[in-house]
Amino acid sequence: MSQDKETGKAFDFRLFRRVFQHTRPYSITFYGVAFIAILLSAFSVFTPLIIGDVVDNAITNRDSERLLFLVMAMLGVLIGEVTCQLLFTYYANLLGESVIKDIRIRLFEKIMGFKMTYFDNSSIGILVTRAVADMQRIGEIFSQGFFVIVADLLKMLVVAIIMLVMNWKLALIVFAILPLILYATRLFQKAMKSAFIEVRAQVSNLNSFVQERIAGMKIVQLFNREEIEKEKFREINEKHQNAWLRTVWYNSIFFAVAELLGAVSIGLIVWFGGLQNVNGINAEEYGDIFTFILFSGMLFRPLRHIADKFNTLQMGMVAANRVFNILDTESRISNEGTLEKESMKGYxxxxxxxxxxxxxxxxxxxxxxxxxxxxxxxxxxxxxxxxSTIINLLxxxxxxxxxxxxxxxxxxxxxxxxxxxxxxxxxxxxxxxxxxxxxxxxxxxxxxxxxxxxxxxxxxxxxxxxxxxxxxxxxxxxxxxxxxxxxxxxxxxxxxxxxxxxxxxxxxxxxxxxxxxxxxxxxxxxxxxxxxxxxxxxxxxxxxxxxxxxxxxxxxxxxxxxxxxxxxxxxxxxxxxxxxxxxxxxxxxxx
Incomplete structure (x- = not known):
């Protein structure tokens, strides 16, 4: 099989659009999941606001009735958020599985129509990887990638707007940290793109090697090749391990940096908000400090989450690129003949x-x-x-x-x-x-x-x-x-x-x-x-x-x-x- 063409872009929007074309038969599910994502972003911001109200009004004024009301409101928000999360998870996965079912059928039909020349030059193990493992990665674009990223981005947008409306000074302190995290996220995305291309290549090589050796085990044992094949497998497995460890290393660096910047943000909120109160700012702003501490987590945590889910999205896009390379391969026997005969004489x-x-x-x-x-x-x-060639041509x-x-x-x-x-x-x-x-x-x-x-x-x-x-x-x-x-x-x-x-x-x-x-x-x-x-x-x-x-x-x-x-x-x-x-x-x- 020819080497798969890999895009050098951190994110290929042309490929992304092509993947999403397969959601058209499931447009109701697609828009339903998108709507639920919007609801999730709305529900998520209610809890910090309610906690701020609890601190500023219920606790400070010792208002037990308001405290009970706010606690019940938090319970209602929790139930709504859990319900939306359940629906979101189920239907996002349903959409993903429906899409890969359709693509897998297309891929199998395409493979069945290839000329024998294609199979002469192709690894069966790699084709199996494309039809099975790579398909699951494509499904994860929907179930664990795109919609989760959209939900988190909406959540961040809503949180940012509310922070500006509540206290623009505290909001600007939090926002000052954002460029650093965004820059780190961008570097992380580019590094992971390259890493995942290598991961998929090593997974294909491993599958191909194992499939061939199991199919030819009799030859391996007849010619006492066990030790030699074991050594080859060790080398391939080590390359596979190193490819994955590269992604682990990038994750380790990024998430440590993201946690550090998040902690710095919280420290600045406490310092600046506390300083305002020490200098005579109204006591009701204590609620703002609590709210902003929670909001900062909701602002930075989705960024880390997005980076993680972007990994999933990247792996899905790499897999989609490999699958589409097969779907785009022109290696079919021309079937323009229209003659159908119920019987032949056999001349x-x-x-x-x-x-x-x-x-x-x-x-x-x-x-x-x-x-x-x-x-x-x-x-x-x-x-x-x-x-035998005569048989093949006939x-x-x-x-x-x-x-x-x-x-x-x-x-x-x-x-x-x-x-x-x-x-x-x-x-x-x-x-x-x-x-x-x-x-x-x-x-x-x-x-x-x-x-x-x-x-x-x-x-x-x-x-x-x-x-x-x-x-x-x-x-x-x-x-x-x-x-x-x-x-x-x-x-x-x-x-x-x-x-x-x-x-x-x-x-x-x-x-x-x-x-x-x-x-x-x-x-x-x-x-x-x-x-x-x-x-x-x-x-x-x-x-x-x-x-x-x-x-x-x-x-x-x-x-x-x-x-x-x-x-x-x-x-x-x-x-x-x-x-x-x-x-x-x-x-x-x-x-």
Whole structure:
């Protein structure tokens, strides 16, 4: 995957607007949360005012009735503030979760539409991080970031206005400290922006490393790589730790400075207010001192709070930037074809097809061949000759550089991708099974295929007995990647999956080189059954398949060097004859 582009700005308003565009379907919730934020700022200033009134009037005048009234008023304010806080927390989180649900669906749909080239160059661990961890960070923009910051800013604004109205001299003393905190906050924001970019990068690297090593644990253990991988993990983990410690260090410095400046502000209020009273100022101003001490906390504490929540907002914006980079990636197979066909005859024709996975590095050099409807062809050749590439191009996993590929005399680009792929079934050499039941792995949860259809198909190709012998039979959970089954058993499941889809064209990467004899016999039986009466392209690894093919294509270095029947090619005494003697004849002798 290409390196994500990170904005160097402390705050990217363009990105911010883009995130908030996703709140449009939830505008009622959005404005509701904003209104509650306003109420919270209003409720928060009542308590200091009431306390000031208690000191100046109820206590000084020893008015018990007024004291009771003010205490009850404080209770009412507390209930209102708690209620608003509850509603604010719930609906801000609801908005955040709704937004990331929509973005996550868009992201998953985008990823599913990418060309195979994208996945060839991408780390699965990083993609998982984008779809899971980064999404939660985006949700926190709403639940713990933006609205909390807005509520705190409103609170600060209301407090500042009331302070000026009550006692402008004390207010100016408090305000004199504000520029210092604002400057410290600005420096803190810039430093945290850089730190969080590094944090997200290290989180992605850690996820990618762990995902790959767990998936390849068998190789790690087979080649005694435990200590080496442990050391690599220690290095990556240390970088991850250092990235987080950097954010902790910035937080430690900022919050210590903010606390110090807040304490200085309170000291100045007490000193100046006390000095006024000592010099004969009216006693009722004692209430102002108490009120201003509380207000100064409400003015400075939100600044510290805002800085903390700005961290959350920054992390959410960094995550959003990474997710949007994927959403903006143009790596889709063109799906402008509109042709939908209920059935295909299965006539296939490649005409001068050229293709390369990397620009200017061709893998196929002008491939041309045709497969008649119902015909079975085998493709043989050394590793890297381009056999599997033909399969990938037929399904339009990749776009060809030039030439044409026809099915039933129609360019495959004229078919919709859904229609094209629905008529082609592929059994790959590396069988992938989901962590689900055998039945679901066969039907892929297609509602048109029920268990009875699966059982009937299994009996037809001779694998019903094998499945029935498993605990739970068709409801047996094969676990992640089908680890509960042998390679031969996974192959049989893949054959049955292809067969129940009733394809017009069948493509088999016949991987039988590393399975037991019994599974091989079942696969040969299954192969004969599912290729019967339909167009089949088989990358051949076994002699039996080659001999029964209607035609054999011999590939070398991205070109078809020979073609014909098994007998015809042997009589030529060329490339195929040499390959047969070196590889397939040895099998025959062993048999």
């Amino acid at each position: 296939i024709k490649f005409s001068d097809v050229r293709f390369g996975y990397i620009e200017d590095e061709e893998v196929l050099h002008g491939i041309s061949f045709e497969v008649k409807a119902g015909e079975t062809i085998a493709i043989v050749g050394s590793t890297g000759a381009g056999k 399904n339009r996993f990749y776009e060809i550089n030039s030439g044409t590929i026809l099915i039933d005399d129609i360019n495959i680009q004229e078919y919709s991708l859904e229609s094209l792929r629905s008529h082609i079934a592929v059994v790959l050499q590396d069988v992938f099974l989901f962590a689900d039941t055998i039945a679901n792995n066969i039907s892929l949860k297609d509602e048109t295929i029920d268990v009875n259809d699966i059982e009937a198909a299994a009996k037809q190709i001779g694998v019903h007995e094998f499945i029935s012998s498993l605990p739970g039979a068709y409801e047996y959970n094969v676990k992640e990647r089908g680890t509960m089954l042998s390679s031969g058993q996974r192959q049989l499941i893949a054959f049955l999956r292809a067969y129940v889809s009733n394809p017009s064209v069948l493509v088999l990467d016949e991987a039988t080189s590393s399975i037991d004899t019994y599974s091989e016999q079942l696969i040969q039986q299954a192969t004969e059954k599912i290729t019967e009466g339909r167009t089949s392209i088989i990358i051949a690894h076994r002699l039996a398949t080659i001999k029964k093919a209607d035609k054999i294509l011999v590939m070398d270095a991205g070109q078809i060097v020979e073609n014909g029947t098994h007998k015809e090619l042997l009589e030529k005494g060329g490339y195929y004859s040499d390959l047969y003697e070196a590889q397939f004849l040895a099998e025959e002798e062993v048999a």
